[in-house]
Amino acid sequence: MSGSTPAVFLDRDGVLNVYLPGAYVRNGEELVLLPGVAAAVAELNALDVPVVLISNQQGVAKGLMTADDLQGLDVLLKERLRDEAGARLDASYYCPHHARENCACRKPLPGMLLQAAREHGIDLARSVFIGDTVTDAAAARAAGVGAFVLVLTGKLRDAADAADPALFPTSPDYVAATLADAVPWVRSYLGHSGERVAAPVVAP
Numbered sequence: 001m002s003g004s005t006p007a008v009f010l011d012r013d014g015v016l017n018v019y020l021p022g023a024y025v026r027n028g029e030e031l032v033l034l035p036g037v038a039a040a041v042a043e044l045n046a047l048d049v050p051v052v053l054i055s056n057q058q059g060v061a062k063g064l065m066t067a068d069d070l071q072g073l074d075v076l077l078k079e080r081l082r083d084e085a086g087a088r089l090d091a092s093y094y095c096p097h098h099a100r101e102n103c104a105c106r107k108p109l110p111g112m113l114l115q116a117a118r119e120h121g122i123d124l125a126r127s128v129f130i131g132d133t134v135t136d137a138a139a140a141r142a143a144g145v146g147a148f149v150l151v152l153t154g155k156l157r158d159a160a161d162a163a164d165p166a167l168f169p170t171s172p173d174y175v176a177a178t179l180a181d182a183v184p185w186v187r188s189y190l191g192h193s194g195e196r197v198a199a200p201v202v203a204p
Helices: 037-045 067-085 111-120 134-143 159-163 179-189
Strands: 008-010 051-056 091-095 128-131 147-151 174-176
Touching: 037 051, 037 067, 037 179, 051 111, 051 134, 067 091, 091 111, 111 134, 128 134, 128 179, 134 147, 147 179, 174 179
Parallel strands: 008 051, 008 128, 051 091, 128 147, 147 174
Antiparallel strands: none
């Protein structure tokens, strides 16, 4: 049985904070918010839907950080979003497992999204996932999330990638330069601004 409310799901690295190619955010110094993301999250909060973080963090399994370190980073992230713009994340879900463990929660599998839907009464089919990678898109599609928005602040930086079927068998519903650029589309998609916009579209 589906839930009653849509939600906005966000990846972390490359969407909210600076993506570190080939590395992991392990401490507060490395957790650097991208410009404008706190205000963008606050705008998403104003839509009166849950804003939920969904993130793979196999650095725990690799011994690069502890589960407590990861939890501390989550607390710090939420504090910085709040302090900068009064923004909030309503829930956070992390997969700490190594890719070779074949767990059910690690993206591109939908486990974290399905868990969030169960625990928060979320209607996945009416929801939006905003991510920066192919695995984010695959998890969203596998979970039945209604729309996937690709932002170009993380692993993928070229809007042309969105049209590559080798990367995205189903094209992103929208491609935005930043999280802030994605907000108007999400607002419209969720029905807060007249007609829902067509897809796919690429933000300037």
